[in-house]
Amino acid sequence: MSVTQISVFLENRPGALLGLTRVLAEKGIDMRAFSLAETSEFGIARFIVDDIDATAAVLNAEGFIHSVTPVVAVAISNTPGGLNRALTALSEASVNVEYMYAFIGGRRESAYMIFRVADDARASEVLRAAGIQLAEQEEIVNL
Amino acid sequence: MERYYQPEIETAPREQITAWQSERLVKQVRHVWENVPAYRKKMEEKGLTPDDIKGVEDLHKLPFVTKADLRDNYPYGLLAAPLGDCVRIHSTSGTTGKRVVAFYTQHDVDLWEDCCARALTAAGATENDVCQVAYGYGLFTGGAGLHGGSHKVGSLTLPMSSGNTERQITFMRDLGATVLCCTPSYAAYLGETMKEMGLTPEQIPLKAGIFGAEAWSEEMRRDIESTMGIKAYDIYGLTELSGPGVAFECSAQSGMHINEDHFIAEIIDPDTGEVLPDGQQGELVFTSITKEAFPLLRYRTRDVCVLSHEKCSCGRTHVKMAKPRGRTDDMLIIRGVNVFPSQIETVLLGLGYGANYQIIVDRVNHTDTLDVRVEMTPEMFTDNMGEIARRQKQIVEGLRAMLGLTAKVTLVAPKSIVRSEGKAVRVIDNRRI
Numbered sequence: 001m002s003v004t005q006i007s008v009f010l011e012n013r014p015g016a017l018l019g020l021t022r023v024l025a026e027k028g029i030d031m032r033a034f035s036l037a038e039t040s041e042f043g044i045a046r047f048i049v050d051d052i053d054a055t056a057a058v059l060n061a062e063g064f065i066h067s068v069t070p071v072v073a074v075a076i077s078n079t080p081g082g083l084n085r086a087l088t089a090l091s092e093a094s095v096n097v098e099y100m101y102a103f104i105g106g107r108r109e110s111a112y113m114i115f116r117v118a119d120d121a122r123a124s125e126v127l128r129a130a131g132i133q134l135a136e137q138e139e140i141v142n143l
Numbered sequence: 144m145e146r147y148y149q150p151e152i153e154t155a156p157r158e159q160i161t162a163w164q165s166e167r168l169v170k171q172v173r174h175v176w177e178n179v180p181a182y183r184k185k186m187e188e189k190g191l192t193p194d195d196i197k198g199v200e201d202l203h204k205l206p207f208v209t210k211a212d213l214r215d216n217y218p219y220g221l222l223a224a225p226l227g228d229c230v231r232i233h234s235t236s237g238t239t240g241k242r243v244v245a246f247y248t249q250h251d252v253d254l255w256e257d258c259c260a261r262a263l264t265a266a267g268a269t270e271n272d273v274c275q276v277a278y279g280y281g282l283f284t285g286g287a288g289l290h291g292g293s294h295k296v297g298s299l300t301l302p303m304s305s306g307n308t309e310r311q312i313t314f315m316r317d318l319g320a321t322v323l324c325c326t327p328s329y330a331a332y333l334g335e336t337m338k339e340m341g342l343t344p345e346q347i348p349l350k351a352g353i354f355g356a357e358a359w360s361e362e363m364r365r366d367i368e369s370t371m372g373i374k375a376y377d378i379y380g381l382t383e384l385s386g387p388g389v390a391f392e393c394s395a396q397s398g399m400h401i402n403e404d405h406f407i408a409e410i411i412d413p414d415t416g417e418v419l420p421d422g423q424q425g426e427l428v429f430t431s432i433t434k435e436a437f438p439l440l441r442y443r444t445r446d447v448c449v450l451s452h453e454k455c456s457c458g459r460t461h462v463k464m465a466k467p468r469g470r471t472d473d474m475l476i477i478r479g480v481n482v483f484p485s486q487i488e489t490v491l492l493g494l495g496y497g498a499n500y501q502i503i504v505d506r507v508n509h510t511d512t513l514d515v516r517v518e519m520t521p522e523m524f525t526d527n528m529g530e531i532a533r534r535q536k537q538i539v540e541g542l543r544a545m546l547g548l549t550a551k552v553t554l555v556a557p558k559s560i561v562r563s564e565g566k567a568v569r570v571i572d573n574r575r576i
Contacts (some may be wrong), residue, residue, distance in 0.1 A: 008421055009527030011556045037528050041553050042519075063557050065524045098527055104538045116526065 002070035002120040003137045004052050008045045009065040012038050020045060020064065032140050034115055035101035046101070047074045048114070050141045070118075072115045073135040074080065075105070085088045086113060089130035095123045105143050145394060145457045148296065149257065152404050153459045157452075160460065165198035167432035168407065172196045172205070175438055178223040181216050182440065202407060202430065203418050208442045210243070213383065217550050218244045224436040234282040235382045235481055245382050246436035252291065252434055258380075258388030258402045259292025265400075265457070266391045268322045269399040270297030273348075276314055277325035278356065279332070280304040281287045285356050285384025285479075289324040298322065305329060308336050315348065323352040326479040327359035327367065327375075331509035332575040334370035344372025353378050355387050357479045359466075360575070363509050364396075377466065383439055384431050390464050395456045398463035405433045408462060409441070410450050424449050427464065445474070455472065475570065477504055477511045482546055484569045487515060490541040492532075496520055501560045505573040513550040515542065518557050 010016045017036070024031065029048055030050040039042050049055045051056045052068065059066045076082035083102075092095060105112050112135055119124040147153045155163075175182040175194040185206045186192070195204060213221065222229075224246070231247040233356045247255070268274055274293040278285030286304055293300040301320060303311055311333060314320065323330065330352055337347060349371050355378035367375045379399050380387035389406055390399035401408045409418050410425040419425045427446045431438050446467035455463060475482045484502055491500055499518035504511060515538070523534055535552050 005526070007522050007524075009554075009556065011559065016556070022202050039528070039532070042531075042555075044528060044531075046526060065519045065521055065557055067521075067524055069526050098529075 003048060003073040003114070003122065003135065003140055005046055005048055005054055005069050005071045005114065005116070006052065006059070007069065008047075008059065008065050010043045010045055012041050012043050016043070017045065018024060021024050022112070023058055023062045023064075024049075027054060029055050029058070032143060033101065033103040035099075035114070037099065046114075046116075048140055070120045072117060072120050072127065073140055074113045074115065074127060075110045075133045075135045075139075076113055078104070078111045082095065082128065083113060084110065085130065086115075086127060086132050089132060090115070090117070093122070093126040095119070095126055105140075146264050146267070146269070147459070147548050148261040148501055153261060153400075153461065155404075155460055157460060161199060163404050164407050164432060167404075168199055168202060168430065169193075169196055171430070171432045171434075171438055172440065174435075175223055175440060179221055181212070181220050189414075199407060202409065202441070204314050205430075205441050207416065207428065208439050210383075210443075210445070213243045217242065221437060221439075222246055223438050224248055228250075230285075232282070233284045233287065233382050233386060243383055245385070247385075248435045250432050251385065251436050254405060255288060255385040256291030256295050257387060258385065258391075258405065259288045260295035261292075261299070261402065262353055262376070262378050262388050262391030263289070263296045263322065263324075265459075266322060266353050266374070266390055268293070268296050268298050268351070272296075272298040272321045273319055273390055274298040274322040274324065275301040275303055275311070275320035276544055277303045277305055277311055277323060277329060278387075279479075284380065284382050285324075285326070288380070288386040289353065293322075293324075293407060308333060312337055312340070312342075319348040321348055321350045322439055323349050323371075323373070325352075325354060326356050327354035327363055328357060328478055330354050330367050330371075330375070331363060333526075335508065338370055344370065347371050347373075349373045351376065353381060353391075357476045359509075366509065379464065379467075381429075381442075381444060383437075383442060385428055385434065389429065392453075393455065393457035393459055397455075398451060398465050400455070400457075400459045400461040400463055401450075401486060403461045406431055407449060408464065408474060410448070411443075413443075413447075421450055421452055427467065475502070475572065477513050477548055480546060480548055482513070482548070486545050487542060490538065490545050494537060496523055496538075499557075499560055500569070501571065503571045503573065506575070511574065513548055514553060515550045516553045516555050516560060518529050518560055519554050520557070523554075 031047050033048040035046045074086050095117050100115045102113050176193045189206050228248045229246045230249050233245050235243045276289045280286030338427040352373050352375045364375045376392040378387045378391045390401040392399050407430040409428040411428050413426040427444045427448050429442050430440050448467045449465045451463045497520050501516040503514040538552045
């Protein structure tokens with residue numbers, strides 16, 4: 001099972017990110033996780049929201065280039081070694097992580113990791129077999 | 144003492160020049176009328192026959208020839224001599240759609256090389272000089288023209304072609320090159336490289352340079368002259384007319400003498416086509432009156448400049464043209480290469496992107512820079528940074544293959560390129576020349 005992430009193209013210039021957050025704020029979109037990757041010229045904002053359809057609609061209306069992709073979300077105990085266990089499982093199964101980012105959930109004892117992989121079904125299977133708890137869209141939205 | 148390659152022609156009295164022009168124009172008009180159906184048709188449409196052209200005073204009656212005419216008649220449509228008499232072809236930057244092919248008989252090559260020899264002599268070249276030709280050789284006219292001119296002058300010719308800067312400098316020093324021929328931006332680059340190597344102007348054997356095929360400023364001239372310890376001369380030409388040597392600078396370095404015994408120059412209002420008087424800025428129009436294979440009557444160059452008949456201190460009597468101020472159409476000359484925005488469009492569309500792009504040309508350290516801004520499209524976007532970088536590189540490669548130039552490609556937000564009247568502003572030329 002996977003979680004849906006929205007990625008948005010942004011120019012790397014003052015105010016570009018603000019332009020995005022403003023339209024999301026105006027529509028009352030609630031972001032659960034957020035990450036930014038950038039080069040000197042452009043960036044990609046990646047985030048998980050409570051309402052995917054409403055977000056996609058507002059991005060379309062406002063002319064933001066975006067894509068919707070599945071990612072794997074993992075709940076990791078907020079203790080030393082938590083991330084290491086997840087990465088060990090993926091590495092042993094030769095699952096390449098394109099990128100990842102973390103956020104702390106509402107429940108203080110858990111951290112969440114978002115993994116972007118080529119094959120999310122396979123990654124989910126590997127992680128589950130290693131006894132790592134996967135998070136569903138609903139769980140993250142309801143944090 | 145000013146030296147001339149063909150003194151009797153270069154310093155001929157005005158009446159003599161006019162007499163040559165009239166006689167040759169009348170002959171040329173009859174030549175194209177008889178040999179080029181496209182010209183005959185154009186003249187017939189204006190109700191003209193060769194009998195209507197009795198001398199230069201009738202030149203204005205003739206229809207213009209434009210770059211579009213050249214394209215429409217590609218490749219043989221404007222050929223005025225039997226192919227069997229032709230010995231050479233040159234072409235403008237050989238890229239799709241916009242190619243212009245020019246033909247030369249041996250006679251044409253000969254006269255062209257005379258023009259280049261005049262330019263070299265004006266720059267001080269003699270049979271005792273070593274002339275390094277660092278223009279590109281091949282379809283481009285730069286290398287062949289100055290090479291031939293150098294032979295005519297009797298200089299020892301180094302046919303280096305362009306590029307391989309280290310080797311250029313090694314040959315220049317080892318063989319004591321005294322005259323350098325290349326584009327001004329390459330001259331500036333060579334100069335900078337020699338400076339970095341710690342060479343002082345005294346250690347550089349050059350005494351003069353002939354630099355053309357792209358626009359350059361007085362400031363650039365001064366920089367090149369002081370870095371290399373030379374006098375830098377401008378040269379002007381178009382493949383359509385022969386190549387470099389249509390006009391060249393003399394010791395006065397204040398405008399280029401047009402070789403009026405071969406080319407009649409006019410300045411026209413680009414909007415109305417009316418001929419403008421001396422000293423007024425307008426579009427430069429040339430008629431080649433001695434070419435056999437590929438003569439052009441009233442060819443609109445799109446170059447904007449001013450003509451001057453004022454007496455020149457060098458003793459030459461041929462009219463001088465100022466450095467062109469720019470082009471009236473959308474063609475750009477970047478690092479000596481002709482670039483049409485449509486070529487960039489072709490690359491982008493070929494890779495599946497939209498036609499929303501912008502070309503920004505600038506000049507940094509005397510070298511032209513080409514930035515291409517491309518609007519991101521949903522098709523092109525992915526959440527994977529590496530993949531976007533790969534697609535960006537693909538555009539750079541595509542442009543290199545099309546133009547022979549390395550461009551910096553920047554991906555920008557949709558609708559971020561300024562549009563005027565619904566159309567994107569395609570070209571921003573920030574070069575201050």
